[in-house]
Amino acid sequence: MADCIFCMIANKEIPSKLVYEDDKIICFHDLEPQAPVHVLIVPKKHIASLDDVTAEDQELLGYIMIKVKDIAKQLELENGYRLVNNCGEDGFQTVKHIHFHLLGKRKMTWPPG
Numbered sequence: 001m002a003d004c005i006f007c008m009i010a011n012k013e014i015p016s017k018l019v020y021e022d023d024k025i026i027c028f029h030d031l032e033p034q035a036p037v038h039v040l041i042v043p044k045k046h047i048a049s050l051d052d053v054t055a056e057d058q059e060l061l062g063y064i065m066i067k068v069k070d071i072a073k074q075l076e077l078e079n080g081y082r083l084v085n086n087c088g089e090d091g092f093q094t095v096k097h098i099h100f101h102l103l104g105k106r107k108m109t110w111p112p113g
């Protein structure tokens with residue numbers, strides 16, 4: 001989608017610090033890390049948010065969930081990690097292309113702010 005930062009990253013029109021890529025997803029380091037390890041797992045398909053997924057996306061979302069542990073292993077997050085999706089205005093979503101934050105290498109707090 002034109003004017004979408006994450007589509008542009010997926011299309012290599014904007015550089016990123018790549019962690020993992022295949023035909024369905026791309027994973028890269030967040031520009032403003034909130035933990036020693038902070039990467040974004042992003043489907044190449046443009047879906048605006050978790051609120052916009054349809055039954056057609058079931059396989060893709062399942063694929064992402066299964067890939068999380070592989071990416072976590074690659075990043076040596078053997079002590080655990082947090083996976084976050086921000087959705088919509090109250091969820092503080094700033095990039096309108098669905099993505100999952102994978103954070104690790106520090107003890108997380110609960111509840112989130």
Ligand code: 5GP
Pocket residue numbers: 005014016017028029030031032033040085086092093094095096
């Ligand atoms: P959101 O607030 O939508 O859940 O998360 C968007 C994330 O994308 C933020 O953590 C922000 O730092 C990150 N981000 C925004 N623009 C870029 C960019 O151009 N490159 C990278 N690597 N991360 C970005």
Ligand code: ZN
Pocket residue numbers: 001004005006007008045046047096097
């Ligand atoms: Zn997009």
